[in-house]
Amino acid sequence: MTGSEPERSVRRGVAVLLVPLSLLLLQVQVVTGNLAGVVESPLPGISRAVGVVLLVAAGLYLVVSVGRQVAAAADTPF
Numbered sequence: 599m600t601g602s603e604p605e606r607s608v609r610r611g612v613a614v615l616l617v618p619l620s621l622l623l624l625q626v627q628v629v630t631g632n633l634a635g636v637v638e639s640p641l642p643g644i645s646r647a648v649g650v651v652l653l654v655a656a657g658l659y660l661v662v663s664v665g666r667q668v669a670a671a672a673d674t675p676f
Contacts, residue, residue, distance in 0.1 A: 606663065609659070609663070610659075610660065610663060613655075613656040613659045613660050613663075614656075614660070616652050616653075616655075616656040617653065617656050617657070619652065620648075620649045620650070620651075620652035620653035620656065621649070621653065622649070623645045623646070623648055623649030623652065624645075624646055624649035624650065624653070626645040626646070626649075627642075627643070627645065627646055
């Protein structure tokens with residue numbers, strides 16, 4: 599393994615873990631809206647915006663990373 603492979607694995611692992619975290623952030627407004635006594639955030643919608651940004655960034659990174667690896671594997675002879 600070269601030096602970049604463990605780094606790529608760590609980055610992919612972080613991106614995979616960001617997907618469920620971002621989905622939780624997208625659901626915060628829905629869950630807290632149905633709970634009595636929950637204090638509203640002074641910045642409504644910020645969790646949804648952060649969730650969308652994290653989800654798009656993680657998904658895009660995973661697609662590009664896997665695409666590059668597949669393209670590099672296609673160039674190698676058998």
